[in-house]
Amino acid sequence: MTRRQFLQTSAAGAIASSASGCGWTLAEVQTQASSRVSSDTLYIYTWAGYTDRDLLDRFSQETGLKVVADVFDSNESMLARVQAGGAGAYSVIYPSEYMVQKMVELGLLAELDHSLLVGLEDLFPQFQNPAHDPDSKYSIPISWGTTGLIYNRKLLDSEPEDWDYIWENQDQLAKRMTLVNDVREVMGASLRRLGHSYNSTDPEHIRRAYEELVKIRPAIASFTTDAWRPQIIVGDLLLAMCYSSDAAEVMPENEDLAYITPDSGSSLWIDTLVIPKSAPNPDGAYQWINFMLQPDVAAQIVERLSFATPSRVAFRKLPKELRNDRALFPPESVIARSETLSPLPPEINALFDRYWTRLTSG
Incomplete structure (x- = not known):
């Protein structure tokens, strides 16, 4: 199960599922x-x-x-x-x-x-x-984390440190990397790579971010938020853009996998109730x-579902190895370089959407 996975497990009548975003009227x-x-x-x-x-x-x-x-x-x-x-x-x-x-x-x-x-x-x-x-x-905040890159250390010639890695190594990564299916995250990463904010409203910044993504479009296998998981575990994918909580859950399945939050900064997401x-x-x-x-409930969620908790009391209840897990709980230096997403004006949202449609349908 993933933070952004559009699949679910039935819980003996306790959970009912419904398709989201499509198939309903x-x-x-x-x-x-x-x-x-x-x-x-x-x-x-x-x-x-x-x-x-x-x-x-x-x-x-x-x-x-x-x-x-x-x-x-x-x-x-x-x-x-x-x-x-x-x-x-x-x-x-x-x-x-x-x-x-x-x-x-x-x-x-x-x-x-x-x-x-x-x-x-x-x-x-x-x-x-x-x-x-x-x-x-x-x-009320319920979980938080960063967006970054999970990759196979054994199969790559060198290890990524920043978003630039995707552009500089697209030949090796061709059709063996994925980006998340999220316009704000993907466009935001490109904006950040160019030195701009994830929340930039400058049309020129946004245009340039899109044009940079077009350069690597042939190397992208797909835009997916969750389907990368089994593929990267078995080595079919070399690298995937993902959320930190998903990376923390997947990495134990393959000792060659690692996760980084890019040096230039990333998004800091918070999910709420x-x-x-x-x-x-x-x-x-x-x-x-x-x-x-409840702190004990929040701590168990971290252990079972791999989500970073915003509760300091729950954090203290975690085993040392989880408290020291940098994918779940990145250091302050990483947090300082990251930023949360803010709502954009309607005209900027429309601009993002136009570029996103071109990029994902290309």
């Missing part, structure tokens, strides 16, 4: 929303791999609530479904930091009542007052958030 979403008003069931909308049987069983045992988890594979597909009427189907949603800002602007999220939450003081200081949501007014305004079970939503804030 407005009528289906509205029907689904109207049928999900139940005080004994909690519907959540999350990234695949963010729950497992043990987690859901324990929550049900502690609260008496059954959990149904639908999954999405990108923030954009999640937002599209929510705007099509899906907000009324779910009581908890897991957007990333930049999408929280966008959902707030669209009036989709309920303001959190902190008097109903237990454990906020256990978070690291930087997560108690995050830039994307000051004072955690609408969201939010309650939509039209949540059918807000009481259950607060119970879920409080459950996830």
